[in-house]
Amino acid sequence: MALSTTAEGPTRTSDFAELVEAHQAMVFSLAYHFLHDRTAAEEIAQDVFLELHLHVNELESSEHLISWLRRVALNRCIDEGRRRKRRREAQIEELPEPIAPAANVDQWTHERLRRLVATLPEHMRMVIVLRYQEDLDPEDIAAALHIPVNTVKSQLQRALQMLREKAGAVKRT
Amino acid sequence: MDHRQEDQFEYQLKSALHRQEPPNGFTVRVLARLEPARPEPWPQPWLHLPSLRWALACALGIAVFAGGWMFQQERRRAEGEAARQQVMLALRITGAKMQLAEARVRHLSER
Amino acid sequence: MKRTLLSVSIVVAAAICAPAQTIKVPESWDKLAAKADDVVNVSLDKKMLQFASKFMEEDENEKHLVSKLNGIYVHSLEFKNEGEFTESDVDPIRTQLQGPEWIHIVDVHNKTERENVVIYLKMVNNQSLGMAILVEEPKELTFVHLDGPISPGDLSDLSGSFGIPKNLHVSEKETSKPKAEIKK
Incomplete structure (x- = not known):
């Protein structure tokens, strides 16, 4: 437009x-x-x-x-x-986990992921949100945040790793 | 975790972070907040009239001139008042010393 | 009489206008001023007096007196301790007032109080053209010079104003005498 x-x-x-x-x-x-x-x-x-x-x-x-x-x-x-x-x-980590509804597992999974994203360090959070909400590739994210592309890539990797770990930990508890 | 699982995780992440619409009436609320803060369009259309612009310029000139004149008058009045105070002080000192002289003269006359 | 230290704009303005003070105050007074507790210096020339008189609405007599003067000069020093000044600080003024036109109308020397009060009148062709007051007190030294056609009669018009005594009447006849001297 x-x-x-x-x-x-x-x-x-x-x-x-x-x-x-x-x-x-x-x-x-x-x-x-x-x-x-x-x-x-x-x-x-x-x-x-x-x-x-x-x-x-x-x-x-x-x-x-x-x-x-x-x-x-x-x-x-x-x-x-x-x-x-x-x-x-109150930090997002301190809030209780959403109760899993029997009917809509996807909704529960998404809510849990959103909560986990919100616990990431602020720069990783920005990179993850721009990558998966805005569907930007690392080059565009680098341009938007005025940081090197390699930094974006490494932050993406680390953020995903942290999310997986946290998601795994939540699953286990 | 294999590639399929990794793709699955990212797919879930993407689904979780999909764009969401704000609560209903968001635009109306933004516009409502905008109304009182909206700056007046400038310049005003009527200011495009040359005669009005000249009138405004003249009025502004007169106001500046009047302000300057009033400032000068006020400064002159303050200077005059200061000078008057000085005269008063000088005459008071003169009076005090004449009183002293008179007291001494009277004292001697009475003896 | 409590006075405050004055370094006022009028003095500055008067200095700019270069007032023609006919009786010079000796330079030693500047050094005395540095030692003094209270200092008053008023130097108003004719131009400043006429300007000031426009703002003296309350009393026509005051206004008339002030506007016809050529200058008002007041120098007063008040000290914390006695004996801060000597005769040598006052003599240069006395010397200037020894001319034939200056007559003493009051000359009081009080040894007990250690005060000298001398009032001079400048008489030219039987007309009063100025007045000077020199007062030495243990802790105070004052010199007043009213330059211009001022007579004791003018001052009696101001009786009650500025502390000028109501009954200080000195006739024109008396003023024409060479000296009216009272000494203790």
Whole structure:
């Protein structure tokens, strides 16, 4: 979707609403998968779009818009994660495991994986979310996070290893 | 863990991390937060009228001039007040010393 | 009388205007000022006095007196201890006031109180053209010079203002006498 509002000046509400609808799932999910907290994720997503409204005329293309949204959303997630750490809010590891419903094993597995992702160190979490939510290859992730491709690859490997170990440990308990 | 298992794990991860829509009414809530914060479009369309622009420039010029004049007046008034205070101080000292002279003269006259 | 140390803008303004103070205060007073507890230096020339008089709305007499003067110069030093100044600090002023036009209208020397109070009037063609007051007290040294057509009558108009005594009346006739000297 091309940004049709750059030349005409301030964004019209209807145009902006279209932008929000087009990208809300991506922004909300980045925040949700990073923090594993729907309320916080919605708050962050709203903030990201409010910021977008101020800068929308500076964005030159839809690709630019998407990378801008990803970058701002992840930065806000990191800030929120660190703020929570400072306030010693309950860590995801400390919360009880979801009770496995007999009927929907897949749903239970997905929820458990999301919780495990949220326990990874912040850089690994970003790499995993961009890789498996956004389906970006290591080169794109490296460009988005401004880090070397090899770092992305090694972090992906280590993150997957940690997730497997944690998943195995959970299974065993 | 073989490749098939590894693929399975990544597949599950991908499914777990699939994009999710935010709760219903998300866009409406964003737009509602946007309303009070939305900056006024600038410049205002009516400012495109040359006569209005000139009027505004003139009004601004007059305001600046009036402000400068008032500042000068206030500074002059403060300087005048300081000078007046100095005169008062000088005359008070003069008065005190004349009082002293008078007291001494009276004292001698009474003797 | 408690006074505060003044280094006021008026003095600066007056210095810029280079007021023609006819009686010079000796340089030794600058050194004394450094030792003094309280220092008052007021130097207002005609221009400054006329400017100040515009802001003296309360009393027409004050305004009239101030606006017709050519200058008001007050130098007062108050010390913590006695004996900080000597006769040599005062003599240069006395010397300047020895001209034929300056007459003493009051000259009081009180040995007990160790005070010298001298009031001079400048008379030219039987007209008063200025007034000077030199007061030496154990801990205080004051010199006042009102330059301009001021007469004791003008001061009596200000009776009650600024602590000027109501009954300090010295007639024109008396002022024309060479000296009205009272010594103890």
